[in-house]
Amino acid sequence: MSAEAWLKLALLSNGISVSPEFSAWFADTAGYVRRRNFYNSPNWSSTDDVTPPQELLLAGDRPVIVAVNNYGRPAWRLSWSAESGPVVVSQDGDRSHPVELISDLAAVRTDNAISRLCNLYGGSALAFFSPRACYFFADGTECGFCSLNGTARENDEFAARLTAVDVGDAVKAVVAEHPDEVNQIMIVGGNERDLNRGFRNQVKLVRAASLSLEQAGLADKISVHLVAMPPRDLSIIHELEDVPNVHVGFNLEVWDARRFSEVAPGKHADYTQSEILKALEYLRDVVGHYRAHSILIAGLETPHSTLAGAAALASSGISPIINAYHSDRHSSLGLSIRPTYRQLAEVAAGLQELHDTYPIKPYWKGCGRNALDYEAANGMFRSAAPELN
Numbered sequence: 001m002s003a004e005a006w007l008k009l010a011l012l013s014n015g016i017s018v019s020p021e022f023s024a025w026f027a028d029t030a031g032y033v034r035r036r037n038f039y040n041s042p043n044w045s046s047t048d049d050v051t052p053p054q055e056l057l058l059a060g061d062r063p064v065i066v067a068v069n070n071y072g073r074p075a076w077r078l079s080w081s082a083e084s085g086p087v088v089v090s091q092d093g094d095r096s097h098p099v100e101l102i103s104d105l106a107a108v109r110t111d112n113a114i115s116r117l118c119n120l121y122g123g124s125a126l127a128f129f130s131p132r133a134c135y136f137f138a139d140g141t142e143c144g145f146c147s148l149n150g151t152a153r154e155n156d157e158f159a160a161r162l163t164a165v166d167v168g169d170a171v172k173a174v175v176a177e178h179p180d181e182v183n184q185i186m187i188v189g190g191n192e193r194d195l196n197r198g199f200r201n202q203v204k205l206v207r208a209a210s211l212s213l214e215q216a217g218l219a220d221k222i223s224v225h226l227v228a229m230p231p232r233d234l235s236i237i238h239e240l241e242d243v244p245n246v247h248v249g250f251n252l253e254v255w256d257a258r259r260f261s262e263v264a265p266g267k268h269a270d271y272t273q274s275e276i277l278k279a280l281e282y283l284r285d286v287v288g289h290y291r292a293h294s295i296l297i298a299g300l301e302t303p304h305s306t307l308a309g310a311a312a313l314a315s316s317g318i319s320p321i322i323n324a325y326h327s328d329r330h331s332s333l334g335l336s337i338r339p340t341y342r343q344l345a346e347v348a349a350g351l352q353e354l355h356d357t358y359p360i361k362p363y364w365k366g367c368g369r370n371a372l373d374y375e376a377a378n379g380m381f382r383s384a385a386p387e388l389n
Protein backbone atom coordinates (compact mmCIF):
# COMPACT_ATOMS: atom_id res chain seq x y z
CA MET A 1 0.00 0.00 0.00
CA SER A 2 1.15 3.53 -0.68
CA ALA A 3 0.25 5.40 2.50
CA GLU A 4 1.61 8.61 1.01
CA ALA A 5 -0.70 8.61 -2.05
CA TRP A 6 -3.84 8.11 0.05
CA LEU A 7 -2.68 10.73 2.54
CA LYS A 8 -2.27 13.14 -0.39
CA LEU A 9 -6.00 12.76 -1.08
CA ALA A 10 -6.90 13.55 2.53
CA LEU A 11 -4.71 16.65 2.42
CA LEU A 12 -6.16 17.79 -0.90
CA SER A 13 -9.68 17.35 0.41
CA ASN A 14 -9.21 19.13 3.72
CA GLY A 15 -6.38 21.51 3.02
CA ILE A 16 -3.40 22.05 5.29
CA SER A 17 -3.26 24.67 7.99
CA VAL A 18 0.09 26.02 9.09
CA SER A 19 1.27 26.15 12.71
CA PRO A 20 3.15 29.17 14.12
CA GLU A 21 6.06 26.81 14.89
CA PHE A 22 6.33 25.81 11.25
CA SER A 23 6.01 29.42 10.08
CA ALA A 24 8.77 30.58 12.44
CA TRP A 25 11.07 27.79 11.30
CA PHE A 26 10.24 28.30 7.61
CA ALA A 27 10.92 32.05 7.87
CA ASP A 28 14.45 31.25 8.98
CA THR A 29 15.26 28.72 6.29
CA ALA A 30 16.86 29.42 2.94
CA GLY A 31 17.10 27.54 -0.32
CA TYR A 32 13.55 26.14 -0.42
CA VAL A 33 10.97 27.08 -3.03
CA ARG A 34 8.89 30.09 -1.96
CA ARG A 35 5.51 31.00 -3.43
CA ARG A 36 6.62 33.22 -6.27
CA ASN A 37 5.34 33.92 -9.72
CA PHE A 38 2.32 31.80 -8.85
CA TYR A 39 -0.88 31.50 -10.80
CA ASN A 40 -3.32 30.24 -8.28
CA SER A 41 -3.89 31.34 -4.72
CA PRO A 42 -5.30 28.69 -2.38
CA ASN A 43 -4.12 30.37 0.82
CA TRP A 44 -7.22 31.65 2.69
CA SER A 45 -5.70 31.99 6.12
CA SER A 46 -5.73 35.50 7.49
CA THR A 47 -3.46 34.55 10.37
CA ASP A 48 -0.36 33.40 8.48
CA ASP A 49 2.55 35.75 9.12
CA VAL A 50 4.67 33.79 6.71
CA THR A 51 3.49 32.69 3.27
CA PRO A 52 3.55 28.90 3.38
CA PRO A 53 5.40 26.83 0.77
CA GLN A 54 3.47 25.98 -2.39
CA GLU A 55 3.96 22.24 -2.01
CA LEU A 56 5.57 19.52 0.10
CA LEU A 57 7.02 16.09 -0.41
CA LEU A 58 5.24 13.46 1.68
CA ALA A 59 8.27 11.40 2.67
CA GLY A 60 8.18 7.62 2.98
CA ASP A 61 8.54 4.45 0.92
CA ARG A 62 6.77 6.01 -2.05
CA PRO A 63 7.14 9.78 -1.70
CA VAL A 64 4.64 12.04 -3.47
CA ILE A 65 4.24 15.78 -3.97
CA VAL A 66 1.19 17.51 -2.48
CA ALA A 67 -0.05 21.11 -2.61
CA VAL A 68 -0.22 23.24 0.52
CA ASN A 69 -3.76 24.59 0.12
CA ASN A 70 -4.62 26.45 3.30
CA TYR A 71 -8.38 26.82 3.47
CA GLY A 72 -8.27 28.63 6.79
CA ARG A 73 -10.25 25.94 8.59
CA PRO A 74 -9.40 23.14 11.03
CA ALA A 75 -7.60 20.54 8.98
CA TRP A 76 -4.41 18.63 8.78
CA ARG A 77 -1.71 20.87 10.13
CA LEU A 78 1.81 21.56 8.92
CA SER A 79 3.96 21.65 12.02
CA TRP A 80 7.58 21.59 13.08
CA SER A 81 9.66 20.76 16.13
CA ALA A 82 13.39 20.27 16.63
CA GLU A 83 12.75 16.56 17.31
CA SER A 84 10.40 15.78 14.45
CA GLY A 85 11.42 18.31 11.79
CA PRO A 86 8.53 19.28 9.49
CA VAL A 87 5.47 17.01 9.73
CA VAL A 88 1.77 17.04 8.83
CA VAL A 89 -0.44 16.18 11.80
CA SER A 90 -4.10 15.15 11.75
CA GLN A 91 -6.62 17.46 13.38
CA ASP A 92 -7.12 15.08 16.34
CA GLY A 93 -3.34 14.73 16.72
CA ASP A 94 -3.49 10.93 16.32
CA ARG A 95 -1.55 10.75 13.08
CA SER A 96 1.55 12.48 11.82
CA HIS A 97 3.64 12.04 8.71
CA PRO A 98 7.10 13.44 7.91
CA VAL A 99 7.39 15.90 5.05
CA GLU A 100 10.25 17.47 3.16
CA LEU A 101 10.40 20.93 1.67
CA ILE A 102 11.32 21.38 -1.97
CA SER A 103 14.79 22.75 -2.71
CA ASP A 104 14.72 25.60 -5.21
CA LEU A 105 16.88 25.79 -8.31
CA ALA A 106 19.78 28.13 -7.65
CA ALA A 107 19.61 29.36 -11.25
CA VAL A 108 16.03 30.57 -10.68
CA ARG A 109 16.36 31.75 -7.09
CA THR A 110 19.46 33.86 -7.57
CA ASP A 111 18.80 35.44 -10.95
CA ASN A 112 16.02 38.06 -11.00
CA ALA A 113 15.93 38.08 -14.79
CA ILE A 114 14.98 34.39 -14.69
CA SER A 115 12.79 34.39 -11.60
CA ARG A 116 10.45 37.00 -13.12
CA LEU A 117 9.78 34.59 -15.98
CA CYS A 118 9.32 31.16 -14.41
CA ASN A 119 9.24 29.10 -11.26
CA LEU A 120 9.89 25.56 -10.13
CA TYR A 121 6.61 23.66 -9.92
CA GLY A 122 6.33 20.48 -7.89
CA GLY A 123 10.09 20.13 -7.54
CA SER A 124 10.80 19.17 -11.16
CA ALA A 125 8.84 21.27 -13.70
CA LEU A 126 10.21 24.58 -14.93
CA ALA A 127 6.93 26.46 -15.31
CA PHE A 128 6.24 29.50 -17.51
CA PHE A 129 2.93 31.26 -17.13
CA SER A 130 1.91 33.41 -20.08
CA PRO A 131 -0.22 35.34 -20.81
CA ARG A 132 -1.34 36.31 -17.32
CA ALA A 133 -4.82 37.22 -18.58
CA CYS A 134 -7.75 35.40 -20.17
CA TYR A 135 -10.45 36.90 -22.38
CA PHE A 136 -13.22 35.08 -20.55
CA PHE A 137 -12.76 37.46 -17.59
CA ALA A 138 -13.70 40.42 -19.84
CA ASP A 139 -17.36 39.37 -19.93
CA GLY A 140 -17.54 37.41 -16.67
CA THR A 141 -17.61 33.99 -18.34
CA GLU A 142 -14.36 32.71 -16.84
CA CYS A 143 -14.22 29.16 -15.51
CA GLY A 144 -15.69 29.05 -12.01
CA PHE A 145 -12.55 27.65 -10.41
CA CYS A 146 -10.14 30.08 -12.10
CA SER A 147 -8.40 32.77 -10.07
CA LEU A 148 -6.19 34.14 -12.82
CA ASN A 149 -7.42 37.74 -12.80
CA GLY A 150 -7.08 38.33 -9.08
CA THR A 151 -3.87 36.35 -8.78
CA ALA A 152 -2.20 38.25 -11.61
CA ARG A 153 -3.18 41.58 -9.99
CA GLU A 154 -1.85 40.43 -6.63
CA ASN A 155 1.37 39.20 -8.17
CA ASP A 156 2.14 41.90 -10.68
CA GLU A 157 5.91 42.09 -10.50
CA PHE A 158 6.17 39.20 -12.93
CA ALA A 159 6.16 39.33 -16.71
CA ALA A 160 2.59 39.48 -18.06
CA ARG A 161 3.46 38.03 -21.44
CA LEU A 162 6.56 36.12 -22.43
CA THR A 163 8.40 36.06 -25.72
CA ALA A 164 10.04 33.09 -27.38
CA VAL A 165 13.43 34.66 -26.59
CA ASP A 166 12.48 34.94 -22.89
CA VAL A 167 11.56 31.26 -22.72
CA GLY A 168 14.41 29.96 -24.86
CA ASP A 169 17.06 31.88 -22.90
CA ALA A 170 15.63 30.92 -19.50
CA VAL A 171 15.43 27.22 -20.40
CA LYS A 172 18.98 27.32 -21.72
CA ALA A 173 20.34 28.93 -18.54
CA VAL A 174 18.40 26.72 -16.13
CA VAL A 175 19.10 23.34 -17.74
CA ALA A 176 22.79 24.23 -18.15
CA GLU A 177 22.98 24.46 -14.36
CA HIS A 178 20.34 21.85 -13.45
CA PRO A 179 20.22 19.15 -16.14
CA ASP A 180 19.14 16.49 -13.65
CA GLU A 181 16.68 18.41 -11.48
CA VAL A 182 14.23 19.47 -14.22
CA ASN A 183 12.19 16.76 -15.96
CA GLN A 184 9.66 18.89 -17.83
CA ILE A 185 9.02 22.40 -19.11
CA MET A 186 5.47 23.66 -18.57
CA ILE A 187 3.90 26.41 -20.62
CA VAL A 188 0.48 27.46 -19.44
CA GLY A 189 -1.49 30.66 -19.22
CA GLY A 190 -4.68 32.48 -20.08
CA ASN A 191 -6.10 32.86 -23.57
CA GLU A 192 -6.58 35.74 -25.96
CA ARG A 193 -9.84 36.19 -27.88
CA ASP A 194 -8.17 35.48 -31.22
CA LEU A 195 -7.61 31.81 -30.46
CA ASN A 196 -5.60 31.18 -33.62
CA ARG A 197 -3.14 33.96 -32.84
CA GLY A 198 -2.98 32.98 -29.16
CA PHE A 199 -2.26 29.35 -29.97
CA ARG A 200 0.43 30.31 -32.48
CA ASN A 201 2.08 32.45 -29.79
CA GLN A 202 2.08 29.51 -27.37
CA VAL A 203 3.56 27.25 -30.05
CA LYS A 204 6.41 29.76 -30.46
CA LEU A 205 7.16 29.43 -26.74
CA VAL A 206 7.06 25.64 -26.99
CA ARG A 207 9.40 25.63 -29.96
CA ALA A 208 11.83 27.99 -28.22
CA ALA A 209 11.93 25.75 -25.13
CA SER A 210 12.36 22.68 -27.29
CA LEU A 211 15.20 24.23 -29.30
CA SER A 212 17.12 25.07 -26.11
CA LEU A 213 16.66 21.49 -24.90
CA GLU A 214 17.84 20.07 -28.23
CA GLN A 215 20.92 22.31 -28.18
CA ALA A 216 21.69 21.07 -24.66
CA GLY A 217 21.21 17.43 -25.75
CA LEU A 218 18.30 17.08 -23.32
CA ALA A 219 15.27 16.85 -25.63
CA ASP A 220 14.79 13.13 -24.94
CA LYS A 221 15.06 13.54 -21.21
CA ILE A 222 13.06 16.75 -20.59
CA SER A 223 9.59 16.94 -22.15
CA VAL A 224 7.75 20.14 -23.11
CA HIS A 225 4.13 20.54 -21.95
CA LEU A 226 1.56 23.05 -23.18
CA VAL A 227 -2.02 23.67 -22.01
CA ALA A 228 -4.16 26.15 -23.95
CA MET A 229 -7.54 26.65 -25.56
CA PRO A 230 -7.59 24.92 -28.95
CA PRO A 231 -7.24 27.18 -32.00
CA ARG A 232 -10.36 27.76 -34.15
CA ASP A 233 -8.41 26.53 -37.15
CA LEU A 234 -7.27 23.08 -36.09
CA SER A 235 -4.72 22.86 -38.91
CA ILE A 236 -2.52 25.22 -36.83
CA ILE A 237 -1.93 22.28 -34.47
CA HIS A 238 0.39 20.87 -37.16
CA GLU A 239 2.92 23.53 -36.14
CA LEU A 240 3.63 21.20 -33.19
CA GLU A 241 4.16 18.18 -35.40
CA ASP A 242 7.95 18.14 -35.43
CA VAL A 243 8.44 19.16 -31.78
CA PRO A 244 10.06 16.19 -30.02
CA ASN A 245 8.82 14.91 -26.67
CA VAL A 246 5.84 17.25 -26.54
CA HIS A 247 2.61 16.88 -24.52
CA VAL A 248 -0.36 19.16 -25.13
CA GLY A 249 -3.64 19.62 -23.28
CA PHE A 250 -7.03 21.13 -24.14
CA ASN A 251 -8.97 21.09 -20.90
CA LEU A 252 -12.58 19.92 -20.64
CA GLU A 253 -12.65 20.62 -16.86
CA VAL A 254 -15.75 18.41 -16.34
CA TRP A 255 -17.37 15.65 -18.36
CA ASP A 256 -21.08 16.15 -17.72
CA ALA A 257 -22.36 18.46 -20.48
CA ARG A 258 -24.77 20.46 -18.27
CA ARG A 259 -22.12 20.87 -15.60
CA PHE A 260 -19.64 22.00 -18.27
CA SER A 261 -21.92 24.90 -19.17
CA GLU A 262 -22.01 25.95 -15.49
CA VAL A 263 -18.32 25.45 -14.66
CA ALA A 264 -16.87 26.80 -17.92
CA PRO A 265 -19.51 29.19 -19.31
CA GLY A 266 -17.07 30.97 -21.64
CA LYS A 267 -15.79 27.75 -23.15
CA HIS A 268 -19.38 26.54 -23.47
CA ALA A 269 -20.57 29.68 -25.28
CA ASP A 270 -17.50 30.37 -27.36
CA TYR A 271 -16.18 26.92 -28.34
CA THR A 272 -18.47 24.19 -26.90
CA GLN A 273 -17.52 20.98 -25.19
CA SER A 274 -18.13 18.84 -28.27
CA GLU A 275 -15.76 20.99 -30.36
CA ILE A 276 -13.05 20.74 -27.67
CA LEU A 277 -13.44 16.97 -27.90
CA LYS A 278 -13.02 17.11 -31.66
CA ALA A 279 -9.94 19.30 -31.21
CA LEU A 280 -8.52 16.74 -28.78
CA GLU A 281 -8.93 13.97 -31.32
CA TYR A 282 -7.21 16.12 -33.95
CA LEU A 283 -4.44 16.89 -31.47
CA ARG A 284 -4.00 13.18 -30.65
CA ASP A 285 -3.52 12.44 -34.34
CA VAL A 286 -0.84 15.13 -34.62
CA VAL A 287 1.21 14.69 -31.41
CA GLY A 288 0.56 10.97 -30.92
CA HIS A 289 -1.65 8.74 -28.81
CA TYR A 290 -1.62 9.57 -25.09
CA ARG A 291 0.44 12.74 -25.65
CA ALA A 292 -2.83 14.67 -25.97
CA HIS A 293 -4.28 15.42 -22.52
CA SER A 294 -7.37 16.91 -20.94
CA ILE A 295 -8.08 17.83 -17.32
CA LEU A 296 -11.17 16.64 -15.50
CA ILE A 297 -11.47 18.23 -12.06
CA ALA A 298 -12.51 15.76 -9.36
CA GLY A 299 -15.00 17.45 -7.05
CA LEU A 300 -16.79 19.60 -9.62
CA GLU A 301 -19.07 16.75 -10.68
CA THR A 302 -19.84 13.29 -9.32
CA PRO A 303 -17.01 10.73 -9.13
CA HIS A 304 -19.03 8.59 -11.54
CA SER A 305 -19.09 11.38 -14.13
CA THR A 306 -15.36 12.17 -13.72
CA LEU A 307 -14.55 8.51 -14.24
CA ALA A 308 -16.91 8.15 -17.21
CA GLY A 309 -15.05 11.04 -18.86
CA ALA A 310 -11.63 9.66 -17.98
CA ALA A 311 -12.62 6.26 -19.42
CA ALA A 312 -13.95 7.79 -22.64
CA LEU A 313 -10.76 9.83 -23.12
CA ALA A 314 -8.44 6.94 -22.29
CA SER A 315 -10.21 4.57 -24.66
CA SER A 316 -9.73 7.05 -27.51
CA GLY A 317 -5.99 7.51 -26.99
CA ILE A 318 -6.20 10.75 -24.98
CA SER A 319 -4.61 10.86 -21.52
CA PRO A 320 -7.03 12.18 -18.90
CA ILE A 321 -5.52 14.46 -16.27
CA ILE A 322 -7.33 14.19 -12.94
CA ASN A 323 -6.86 17.11 -10.59
CA ALA A 324 -8.52 17.41 -7.20
CA TYR A 325 -10.48 20.67 -7.10
CA HIS A 326 -8.49 23.29 -5.20
CA SER A 327 -10.42 26.27 -3.88
CA ASP A 328 -8.69 29.45 -4.91
CA ARG A 329 -9.24 32.92 -3.55
CA HIS A 330 -10.40 35.21 -6.39
CA SER A 331 -12.31 32.35 -8.05
CA SER A 332 -16.10 32.45 -8.16
CA LEU A 333 -16.50 28.90 -6.82
CA GLY A 334 -13.96 29.37 -4.04
CA LEU A 335 -14.75 27.39 -0.92
CA SER A 336 -18.38 26.76 -1.91
CA ILE A 337 -17.43 23.21 -2.94
CA ARG A 338 -14.91 20.83 -1.39
CA PRO A 339 -14.58 17.20 -2.49
CA THR A 340 -14.51 14.73 0.39
CA TYR A 341 -11.67 12.28 0.92
CA ARG A 342 -14.07 9.45 0.08
CA GLN A 343 -15.04 11.07 -3.23
CA LEU A 344 -11.39 11.57 -4.17
CA ALA A 345 -10.59 8.00 -3.13
CA GLU A 346 -13.40 6.71 -5.38
CA VAL A 347 -11.99 8.65 -8.31
CA ALA A 348 -8.45 7.46 -7.52
CA ALA A 349 -9.50 3.79 -7.44
CA GLY A 350 -11.32 4.13 -10.78
CA LEU A 351 -8.39 6.01 -12.28
CA GLN A 352 -6.09 3.21 -11.14
CA GLU A 353 -8.14 0.71 -13.15
CA LEU A 354 -7.84 2.92 -16.23
CA HIS A 355 -4.06 3.23 -15.82
CA ASP A 356 -3.88 -0.55 -15.47
CA THR A 357 -5.80 -0.91 -18.75
CA TYR A 358 -4.47 1.85 -21.03
CA PRO A 359 -0.96 3.31 -21.59
CA ILE A 360 -2.02 6.70 -20.18
CA LYS A 361 0.85 9.16 -19.70
CA PRO A 362 0.63 11.50 -16.70
CA TYR A 363 0.79 15.15 -17.73
CA TRP A 364 2.86 15.92 -14.63
CA LYS A 365 5.78 13.56 -14.15
CA GLY A 366 5.65 13.46 -10.37
CA CYS A 367 5.23 17.19 -9.86
CA GLY A 368 1.43 17.45 -10.04
CA ARG A 369 0.70 18.81 -6.61
CA ASN A 370 -3.09 18.60 -7.01
CA ALA A 371 -3.10 15.71 -9.51
CA LEU A 372 -3.68 11.98 -9.02
CA ASP A 373 -2.18 10.70 -12.28
CA TYR A 374 1.45 10.03 -11.43
CA GLU A 375 0.34 8.07 -8.39
CA ALA A 376 -2.07 5.98 -10.50
CA ALA A 377 0.57 5.48 -13.20
CA ASN A 378 2.79 4.01 -10.51
CA GLY A 379 0.11 1.73 -9.06
CA MET A 380 -0.24 3.61 -5.78
CA PHE A 381 -4.05 3.36 -5.60
CA ARG A 382 -4.29 -0.44 -6.00
CA SER A 383 -4.85 -1.09 -2.29
CA ALA A 384 -8.12 -0.36 -0.52
CA ALA A 385 -8.36 3.24 0.62
CA PRO A 386 -7.54 3.52 4.33
CA GLU A 387 -9.78 5.41 6.77
CA LEU A 388 -8.55 8.99 6.73
CA ASN A 389 -10.24 12.32 7.05
Ligand code: SF4
Binds near residue numbers: 136142146148
Ligand atom coordinates in the same frame (compact mmCIF):
# COMPACT_ATOMS: atom_id res chain seq x y z
S1 SF4 B 1 -9.80 29.14 -19.98
FE1 SF4 B 1 -10.79 29.13 -17.96
S2 SF4 B 1 -9.24 28.18 -16.58
FE2 SF4 B 1 -8.17 28.81 -18.46
S3 SF4 B 1 -7.36 30.83 -17.97
FE3 SF4 B 1 -9.34 31.13 -19.02
S4 SF4 B 1 -10.84 31.31 -17.38
FE4 SF4 B 1 -8.97 30.43 -16.48
